[in-house]
Amino acid sequence: MTVQVFKAIIISIVITLHLRERGFFLIKLHDVSKSFGRFQAIKSVSLTIDKGEIHGIIGASGAGKSTLLRLMNLLEIPDDGEVEINGQNLTNLSSKDLRQERKSIGMIFQHFNLVANKTVYENVAVSLQLASFPRKERKSRVMTCLEFVGLETFCGKYPAQLSGGEKQRVAIARALANSPRVLLCDEPTSSLDPNTTAEILGVLEDVNKKLGVTIVIVSHEMEVIKGICNRVTVLANGEIYDTVLIEPSRIQMMDNSPRYFVEQLTEGRVIADA
Amino acid sequence: MPEILIQYEAEILSSIGETFIMVGVSILAAILLGLPVGTFLFLLRKGQVLENRFAFSALNLLVNIIRSFPFLLLVVFLIPFTRFVIGTAIGTAAATVPLAIIAIAHYSRLVEQALLDVPKGVMEAAISMGASVKEIIVKFLYVEARSGLVLGLTTSIISFISYSTIMGVVGGGGIGDFAIRYGYQQFKTDLMIYMIIIMVILVQLIQFTGTTVSRLIDKR
Ligand SMILES: Nc1ncnc2c1ncn2[C@@H]1O[C@H](COP(=O)(O)OP(=O)(O)OP(=O)(O)O)[C@@H](O)[C@H]1O
Ligand SMILES: [Mg+2]
Numbered sequence: 001m002t003v004q005v006f007k008a009i010i011i012s013i014v015i016t017l018h019l020r021e022r023g024f025f026l027i028k029l030h031d032v033s034k035s036f037g038r039f040q041a042i043k044s045v046s047l048t049i050d051k052g053e054i055h056g057i058i059g060a061s062g063a064g065k066s067t068l069l070r071l072m073n074l075l076e077i078p079d080d081g082e083v084e085i086n087g088q089n090l091t092n093l094s095s096k097d098l099r100q101e102r103k104s105i106g107m108i109f110q111h112f113n114l115v116a117n118k119t120v121y122e123n124v125a126v127s128l129q130l131a132s133f134p135r136k137e138r139k140s141r142v143m144t145c146l147e148f149v150g151l152e153t154f155c156g157k158y159p160a161q162l163s164g165g166e167k168q169r170v171a172i173a174r175a176l177a178n179s180p181r182v183l184l185c186d187e188p189t190s191s192l193d194p195n196t197t198a199e200i201l202g203v204l205e206d207v208n209k210k211l212g213v214t215i216v217i218v219s220h221e222m223e224v225i226k227g228i229c230n231r232v233t234v235l236a237n238g239e240i241y242d243t244v245l246i247e248p249s250r251i252q253m254m255d256n257s258p259r260y261f262v263e264q265l266t267e268g269r270v271i272a273d274a
Numbered sequence: 275m276p277e278i279l280i281q282y283e284a285e286i287l288s289s290i291g292e293t294f295i296m297v298g299v300s301i302l303a304a305i306l307l308g309l310p311v312g313t314f315l316f317l318l319r320k321g322q323v324l325e326n327r328f329a330f331s332a333l334n335l336l337v338n339i340i341r342s343f344p345f346l347l348l349v350v351f352l353i354p355f356t357r358f359v360i361g362t363a364i365g366t367a368a369a370t371v372p373l374a375i376i377a378i379a380h381y382s383r384l385v386e387q388a389l390l391d392v393p394k395g396v397m398e399a400a401i402s403m404g405a406s407v408k409e410i411i412v413k414f415l416y417v418e419a420r421s422g423l424v425l426g427l428t429t430s431i432i433s434f435i436s437y438s439t440i441m442g443v444v445g446g447g448g449i450g451d452f453a454i455r456y457g458y459q460q461f462k463t464d465l466m467i468y469m470i471i472i473m474v475i476l477v478q479l480i481q482f483t484g485t486t487v488s489r490l491i492d493k494r
Contacts, residue, residue, distance in 0.1 A: 073402055102404035113395035116494040117417050126413055127403050158493040174403075184402075 026051045026182055026214045027072055032081035034067055041067045043238040044081065049182075054208050054215045054248070056229035058222070064238040065218040069184050072216065073105045074098060086181055103131045106175030106213070110187035112167040114159040120146070120170050121155040127177045145173040148211075149203055165196035172203055176211070183207060185217040189224055197221075201228050278465055285452060290472070292366045292447035293438055296373050300434035303374035304381035304427065311337070311378055312385025313411060323397070323407055340379035345437055348372055349444060356444075369446025373437055381430045388422030389415055421492035428484025432477050439473075449473060 027049040034042040041064045049055045057065050070076040071083060074090050083090045090101060114123050124142045133141060146152045149169035159167055168188060175183055185204065189197040205228050207213050219225055225232055228248050234241040279286065311333065317323055318330035343351065349372045353363045356371040392415055400414040416423065439450020449469055457466025 075398065075402060099404040099406060102402060105402070107399070107402040109395055109399065111393075111395050113393070113399035115396055115399075115414060115418055117420060117491070129413065130403055130405050130409055160494060171399075 024050060026086055027216070028082075028084040029068075029071065030082040030084070032071055032078045032083060034064075034071060034076055034078055041238050042071065042078075045238070045240055046081075047233060047240065047243075049214060049216060050231075052208070052212060052214055053230045054204070054217065054228050056225040056232035057216065057218045057235055058220065058225050058232055059235035059241075061220065063235040065220070065235055066186050067238075068235060069186050069216060069218045072182075072184055073102055073107060075107075103127075103178050104180045104182075106178075106180035106183040108168065108171045108175050108183065108185050108188050110190045112159070112164075112171045114167055114170055114174075116159050118158075119155065120151060120157050120159070120162070123159070123170055124174045124177050127174050131178045133178070141177060142173075145176050146170075148176065148206070149173045163196070164192050165199055168192065168196075168200050169203060172200075172207065176207065176213070179211075180213060182214045182216065185215065187219055188217065190219070190221065197224065198227075204228060276464070276468070278462065279468060282456065282465065285456070286449075286469075289447055289449050289452035292451075293435070293449045295366055296369055296438040296441060296446060296448055297431065297434045299370040300373045300377035300438070301427075301431060304377040304430055304434075307374075308378040308381030308430075309385055309423075312382035313389065313415070315382060315386040316389040316415075317407070317411075323401070323410060337379045337382055340375060341383070345372075345376060346440060346443065348376060349441070353444075364445040366441075366446050366448075369438075369441035369444055369448075373434065373441070376437055377430065377434055380433055381427065384426030384430060385423060388419045388426050391422055392418045418494075421488040421494075424484060424488040424491065428481060428488070431480050431484075435473065435477065435480075 025048040027047075029045055029047045031044045031046055032042060033040065033044050045068065047068075057068060059065050067076055071078055072085070074083065078091060081091075085101065085105065088101060090098060093101065115126070118126065121142055124145055125138055128138045128141060143152060146155065149172050151166060151169050151173065154162070154166065154170070159170070162170065172183075183204070188204070189200050192200060201224065204215060204217070208215050208228075215228075217224070217229065226246065226249055229246060230248060231243060231245050233243045314324070315330070315333055315337070318326045318333065320327070320330075340348070349369075352372045352375065356368050357363045359371055360368045362368055396414055396418055397410065400410045405413065438446070438448050439453075441448055442451030442454060449472060453466045453469035456462055457464075457469060
């Protein structure tokens with residue numbers, strides 16, 4: 001009797017620990033390496049990303065930030081090591097299963113990568129088509145996603161008719177369409193001006209807070225990383241230099257008035273009106 | 275209408291018909307086979323989803339070989355093959371065989387070029403969204419490259435017309451053959467000039483249509 005109770009307790013502890021472990025992290029890289037020819041871009045990196053966090057990856061140009069991010073959805077196939085997302089080891093999946101997994105991993109890019117010959121609506125709808133989302137519910141799903149990024153009135157426009165910030169919003173809507181667990185962002189604001197950067201970071205924060213999507217964001221801009229990340233990995237020469245916990249300090253919108261620009265340029269000292 | 279055109283009306287109409295058959299078959303071959311061949315030329319390249327150095331080199335070489343034949347020699351060289359496929363090496367039907375083969379090689383190169391213009395990022399986005407190779411081709415590549423594909427086809431069609439003019443050597447007929455046999459060889463220079471005018475109008479029409487369509491579908 002006591003032995004059985006003891007056994008039951010042990011088993012439940014083991015199960016709880018196991019579940020907690022599985023429930024705690026979303027992405028786990030284990031000793032991952034990647035070389036291009038002889039050049040080793042990522043050197044045996046291990047990294048876990050927790051469920052619900054906004055994780056930053058920062059480092060100098062060429063440090064391997066993009067490569068590290070692209071390893072997370074196997075856009076780069078690791079030479080060595082394992083990539084696990086949501087308890088699923090991606091490294092030994094068949095290509096069909098990998099494609100299936102990728103549908104629940106969103107990704108956005110510096111240059112947006114929208115299909116220029118598809119309208120805003122079609123750009124979002126295509127990700128639903130790929131996932132065989134029920135046809136009848138597609139329209140309302142697309143609209144929900146576009147409303148989330150504030151572009152519900154832009155359905156019929158083409159990317160060429162949008163500003164950079166609007167394009168990135170469409171890309172975010174497209175990435176969200178299949179309710180991903182994680183959103184991978186490669187320099188999502190690097191071709192945007194400071195105000196638009198703040199806007200997009202606001203949208204990403206909403207994605208994280210309201211939809212509970214885990215975010216990994218690569219950037220070389222310190223304000224971006226400080227602006228929204230909870231935890232930051234500093235990458236140098238393909239290796240993790242350090243990982244730091246931070247308190248995100250929402251970045252300030254810049255004053256857009258011409259007077260502000262002049263003041264900033266002259267630091268308040270007007271020398272002469274040229 | 276000039277009298278000489280009325281006099282040769284039946285021959286002219288049938289030669290226009292032969293040209294349409296020869297060019298029509300070339301267009302079909304270009305779309306049905308040249309498009310897939312060109313797509314493979316693109317997808318088998320280094321860094322693309324079907325990367326395969328050996329298959330790419332083989333296909334690339336084949337297309338180059340076909341394209342480097344002087345067309346008249348290709349026609350002659352293919353005679354046994356044509357006879358095998360059509361049963362004879364003479365006539366309009368037989369003429370469509372070498373035309374179809376050069377059409378496939380010609381258009382596949384232009385398809386490859388048009389696909390190379392698709393931004394790498396778009397392919398990357400497609401892959402990150404879990405698209406299969408077929409979905410990448412149909413839902414991304416062809417959508418993004420469509421105006422280039424149309425412009426390429428326009429250029430190809432105009433070349434097909436030009437290729438078809440020498441099919442007289444195997445009894446293929448057509449406007450070009452008519453212009454040479456009646457206009458040039460029988461010294462009816464005015465007849466030859468009228469035939470050239472027909473060709474010019476045809477080419478203008480095709481180019482105008484192609485340019486307009488490609489502009490209308492280009493939203494980039
Ligand atoms: N496909 C590739 N082929 C060859 N070398 C590559 C490839 N991709 C990346 N590299 C190399 O790997 C290194 C890391 O590249 P990566 O793009 O990850 O850097 P990054 O930190 O994102 O830099 P940036 O801030 O400039 O985007 C670089 O030296 C780059 O030249
Ligand atoms: Mg990068």
